[in-house]
Each structure stands twice: as C-alpha cells, then as structure tokens.
Amino acid sequence: MSQATTAQANQWRGEALLAVDGQTHVLRPSFTALVAAEEELGPLFALVERAAAGELRLTELVALYWHCLASREGLERDTFAEALVTAGVAHATKPLRGLLAQVLQGRADPA
Numbered sequence: 001m002s003q004a005t006t007a008q009a010n011q012w013r014g015e016a017l018l019a020v021d022g023q024t025h026v027l028r029p030s031f032t033a034l035v036a037a038e039e040e041l042g043p044l045f046a047l048v049e050r051a052a053a054g055e056l057r058l059t060e061l062v063a064l065y066w067h068c069l070a071s072r073e074g075l076e077r078d079t080f081a082e083a084l085v086t087a088g089v090a091h092a093t094k095p096l097r098g099l100l101a102q103v104l105q106g107r108a109d110p111a
Contacts, residue, residue: 016095
C-alpha cells in the first residue's frame, strides 16, 4: 500500500475510516458490499452475533472490510490483510462497531 490517501467518512451513509499502513480508507457498507460480504461469510446477523460474543475471526474482519472498501485501487487483499495485522487487531477493530450497527440499523436518517 503505497499512496497516501486523504479520506472523509460520510456518517449519513454509515461510512467509517480505517487508517492502516499510512493510508486512510473509507469503509462504505453499501448494499452491494454487504451482499458480497454475506456471500463470502454467510449470514451477517450471525457475524454480528459472533462479534458480540468476542468470536469474530480475523479472516472475517478482513473479508468484511475488504468488501466495504470504497476504493480498492492499488490494493491487493493479502497486502491489505497484512497491514491490518501490522496495525494491530485492537486498532483494526475500531471501525467495526459502526459497520455492524449499519448491518443492524441501516443508514442514519439526516432529518
């Protein structure tokens, strides 16, 4: 992951920021992204339950984030996964709560 990125999250879209390896990535839990994640991981409600129980696997976290990346330009999944591990699991899970809330609640209402 070589190029630095300046990114901003749109709270009305349920986006979150993830900073790893000198880059800030926007995680956008769009319908398409969540469907792709579900295809790979199985039901997202089960994923939420595993996360709440402290049983979310690193591979699941990587997959969810990978599918929710607003841009994967210049990224390879293995490199992205390694950067998450290098950043530390505690750091990497910071945006997780927002993404899981998005799965359960849907988009925020700007009204």
